[in-house]
Amino acid sequence: MATANTPAFNKVLYAPLAEIDPEVQNIIDKETWRQFSGLELIASENLTSRAAIEANGSILTNKYSEGLPGARYYGGNEWIDELEVLCRKRALQAFNLDPAKWGVNVQPYSGSTANFAALTAMIQPQDRIMGLGLPDGGHLTHGYYTAKKKMTASSIYFQSFPYGIDPTTHLIDYEGLAKQAKIFKPRLIICGASAYPRDWDYGNLKATAEREGAFLMADIAHTSGLIAAQELNNPFEYCDVVTTTTHKTLRGPRAGLIFFRKDGDKYADLEKRVNEAVFPACQGGPHNNTIAAVATALLQVAQPEFKQYAKQVIANARALGETLVSHGYKLQTGGTDNHLLLWDLRPLGLTGSKVEKVCDLLGITINKNAVSGDASAQTPGGIRLGTSALTSRNMTEGDVRQVGEFLHRAVQLSLVLQKEAGTKLLKDFVRVATTDSGKEGFTQVKALHKDVVAFARQFPLPGADVSTLKRPAGIEEEF
Numbered sequence: 001m002a003t004a005n006t007p008a009f010n011k012v013l014y015a016p017l018a019e020i021d022p023e024v025q026n027i028i029d030k031e032t033w034r035q036f037s038g039l040e041l042i043a044s045e046n047l048t049s050r051a052a053i054e055a056n057g058s059i060l061t062n063k064y065s066e067g068l069p070g071a072r073y074y075g076g077n078e079w080i081d082e083l084e085v086l087c088r089k090r091a092l093q094a095f096n097l098d099p100a101k102w103g104v105n106v107q108p109y110s111g112s113t114a115n116f117a118a119l120t121a122m123i124q125p126q127d128r129i130m131g132l133g134l135p136d137g138g139h140l141t142h143g144y145y146t147a148k149k150k151m152t153a154s155s156i157y158f159q160s161f162p163y164g165i166d167p168t169t170h171l172i173d174y175e176g177l178a179k180q181a182k183i184f185k186p187r188l189i190i191c192g193a194s195a196y197p198r199d200w201d202y203g204n205l206k207a208t209a210e211r212e213g214a215f216l217m218a219d220i221a222h223t224s225g226l227i228a229a230q231e232l233n234n235p236f237e238y239c240d241v242v243t244t245t246t247h248k249t250l251r252g253p254r255a256g257l258i259f260f261r262k263d264g265d266k267y268a269d270l271e272k273r274v275n276e277a278v279f280p281a282c283q284g285g286p287h288n289n290t291i292a293a294v295a296t297a298l299l300q301v302a303q304p305e306f307k308q309y310a311k312q313v314i315a316n317a318r319a320l321g322e323t324l325v326s327h328g329y330k331l332q333t334g335g336t337d338n339h340l341l342l343w344d345l346r347p348l349g350l351t352g353s354k355v356e357k358v359c360d361l362l363g364i365t366i367n368k369n370a371v372s373g374d375a376s377a378q379t380p381g382g383i384r385l386g387t388s389a390l391t392s393r394n395m396t397e398g399d400v401r402q403v404g405e406f407l408h409r410a411v412q413l414s415l416v417l418q419k420e421a422g423t424k425l426l427k428d429f430v431r432v433a434t435t436d437s438g439k440e441g442f443t444q445v446k447a448l449h450k451d452v453v454a455f456a457r458q459f460p461l462p463g464a465d466v467s468t469l470k471r472p473a474g475i476e477e478e479f
Helices: 008-014 022-037 050-056 078-094 111-122 174-184 202-212 224-228 270-282 288-301 304-326 352-362 388-392 397-421 426-434 440-456
Strands: 102-105 128-130 188-191 215-219 241-245 256-261 340-344 367-369 382-386
Touching (some): 050 288, 078 102, 078 288, 102 270, 111 241, 111 256, 128 174, 174 202, 188 202, 224 304, 256 270, 304 397, 352 367, 352 382, 352 397, 352 426, 367 382, 426 440
Parallel strands (some): 128 188, 188 215, 215 241
Antiparallel strands (some): 241 256
């Protein structure tokens, strides 16, 4: 704390956030209140632990550490080196990897950064890549482009030829992929997705990659926690490089990891190329506070209890899917093997955008998402749902079935609002949902929101003491 000798220009360094910047503190308080009062169903989000939050907000944020342990560009990094080595060790342990065969870089700021660094390390500009197409559940960083524009660095700097899913089963079309690869001759095949509810046949992909002389990279950002818990197939048995985020099913802070093989002549300089691709090619000095939080999260992943968490995430996803199917709704692939569901709203005449807007008003956080056959990702015909965050709030199958009932009511309400709007325009839809014009839809929004909030506030929120939470200034009394 500040002393009598502290200069006036330094006193700000010792005061708490609430005193120095009440405006930012209020925003944090409002976000905490939102998370406590609602249901988080975005598949790419989770709730990290109090310990990870403490590490992420630690004094480690002060240190600049360009380079690698033992080879920094700045002095004073002896404890940062110890931290990064520890984080690497825990990353390998979390995925049961032999350090003689696998290495890992723990510095990437995000999954997107990790992916581009991995591509930079493995292939040359304008080399050919194949990843799952975005409309079929792939990710922007796997080479996405449109007819008019190359959307991401992976399509700008590399030649991309997306593969897809079978239009009937909505499962990965491995046979079609192999035929495309035979013609296209990619240097790299990417597996992994952001909206694919089934597991992957890595062995099949490895056979195709070897036949065409391509590297095989798995982006397991969504499923890494389930893979670490050995609840899904293991990409490390077949892939040359594996990337992941750390904030989804791994339940850590927002960051990325790159795992790379070390055994064999094929990988003689891969470690060097990956490390140099991360820094200095794609980013600057690592965020040491985040690396500390990643290390803490990985320690938790390696515990037996985490396997039970992963099992519950999958059980909850299946229970949620069964609830929706029981109401006659259509899920892509009919269900799930992992933490997410892809709900096709097109048979109802609804768009994902409208249901997302309604759910926001209800305190249910979801995201609109393209489903197979959509003409445009800008007007998607579905929504994506995930159960990682609900499970982190202690919800089990019975609770999640209740969430499914809320979602059913939300969709039926959306149909009412769409009819009352009288047009297909999103702005008109939102208007009738938020304006008390004496119509039934607005009344139903308020009633369902009340039920969702009452349900959500029964559960704890990691990182917050809910017994002391109070409604922050700026949030109106809901009811």
